[in-house]
Amino acid sequence: MSDFQNPVAGFGVTFKAMFKKRLTEQYPEVKKPTAPRFHGRHQLNRHPDGLEKCIGCELCAWACPADAIYVEGADNTDEERYSPGERYGRVYQINYLRCILCGLCVEACPTRALTMTNEYELADRTRESLIYTKEELLAGLEDGMVDSPHAIYPGTDEQDYYRGLVTEAAPGTTQQVAVSKGETPSDQAAGNEESQERQQGVQA
Numbered sequence: 001m002s003d004f005q006n007p008v009a010g011f012g013v014t015f016k017a018m019f020k021k022r023l024t025e026q027y028p029e030v031k032k033p034t035a036p037r038f039h040g041r042h043q044l045n046r047h048p049d050g051l052e053k054c055i056g057c058e059l060c061a062w063a064c065p066a067d068a069i070y071v072e073g074a075d076n077t078d079e080e081r082y083s084p085g086e087r088y089g090r091v092y093q094i095n096y097l098r099c100i101l102c103g104l105c106v107e108a109c110p111t112r113a114l115t116m117t118n119e120y121e122l123a124d125r126t127r128e129s130l131i132y133t134k135e136e137l138l139a140g141l142e143d144g145m146v147d148s149p150h151a152i153y154p155g156t157d158e159q160d161y162y163r164g165l166v167t168e169a170a171p172g173t174t175q176q177v178a179v180s181k182g183e184t185p186s187d188q189a190a191g192n193e194e195s196q197e198r199q200q201g202v203q204a
């Protein structure tokens with residue numbers, strides 16, 4: 001190849017690339033939808049009446065290869081019930097500085113309490129804000145749900161929840177005061193508003 005052809009050959013690569021389809025994503029202005037089964041932020045699910053599916057068994061934490069989950073279980077009582085059975089997850093945290101979004105925790109969960117959403121914007125300015133708490137991970141309230149803690153549907157037991165026999169909160173169900181957190185009815189009303197605003201922020 002002559003001295004004249006060398007630089008022209010180099011520009012040939014550039015010239016060809018000018019006519020190819022552009023692959024640049026205009027993120028964050030344009031957000032490309034993920035695949036339906038994309039592994040994103042986790043969610044702690046609820047039964048159809050609003051009680052929590054998590055039983056605080058810690059199997060997800062034991063299955064996690066990155067040691068990203070911290071769970072503390074506690075006993076339900078008739079005065080303060082978060083899930084239909086004996087135990088519930090009192091403390092639940094996922095550290096997104098460690099999580100590799102592998103989904104092994106979801107596989108380990110015996111109650112389908114833990115699933116993953118398609119949300120992938122998991123960046124922030126502080127380390128603390130990337131440790132998601134139970135309040136941040138808990139699913140929002142859908143129609144027919146009442147926020148936990150509250151009593152199970154009258155005339156049913158824990159097994160009925162897993163058989164799908166409870167489809168909504170019983171008429172007259174109201175959220176109980178969370179005694180273990182030292183809450184009063186006014187604290188709880190304020191907490192409900194805060195939780196709804198947070199969920200609206202996630203869905204926006």
Ligand code: SF4
Binds near residue numbers: 102
């Ligand atoms: S997705 Fe994987 S790394 Fe993340 S919390 Fe679950 S098991 Fe751990």
Ligand code: SF4
Binds near residue numbers: 054056059112
């Ligand atoms: S999310 Fe599932 S595996 Fe983890 S503590 Fe709750 S019930 Fe157990």
